[in-house]
Amino acid sequence: MTAMKYGFSRLVLLVAFLWSGAALAGEPAISDAWLRPPAVAGRPGALYFTLINPGPATAIVAVKAPIAGRAELHAHGMAGGIMRMRKVERVEVAAGGQVQFQPHGYHVMLFNLDEAKLGAAADVSFTLLLEGGAKVAGQAAIKR
Numbered sequence: 001m002t003a004m005k006y007g008f009s010r011l012v013l014l015v016a017f018l019w020s021g022a023a024l025a026g027e028p029a030i031s032d033a034w035l036r037p038p039a040v041a042g043r044p045g046a047l048y049f050t051l052i053n054p055g056p057a058t059a060i061v062a063v064k065a066p067i068a069g070r071a072e073l074h075a076h077g078m079a080g081g082i083m084r085m086r087k088v089e090r091v092e093v094a095a096g097g098q099v100q101f102q103p104h105g106y107h108v109m110l111f112n113l114d115e116a117k118l119g120a121a122a123d124v125s126f127t128l129l130l131e132g133g134a135k136v137a138g139q140a141a142i143k144r
């Protein structure tokens, strides 16, 4: 009985080890996520983060955030000599690489924000949808 118990706990440890190893080796993860609320109520907010991708190349194809009615992927760039942002359908993430969402770069635009919830919260949850259906959950600190 003792030997069997010992064997079982070793198996649990091994599975736990393999699980965490797989997570470290291949699962994309979000870091440094933060949300900038709109300066004026009713305007959209912006969400920034870094997506670290230890695995094969992928792409961010959608974002969901319960705090917002709608979330769009946006890029910033020069167009006709002026800096402006535009909606993009996807943001590529290189194999073993990372992509930064930051002011004056890629960002997530959050429309129809729940102002009451936003005003009371310290952080909000969001989910990135990757090509192929994988999801990455994140938590964004609200920087007022």
Ligand SMILES: [Cu+2]
Pocket (backbone or CB within 6 Å): 074, 075, 085, 086, 107, 108, 109
């Ligand atoms: Cu934008």
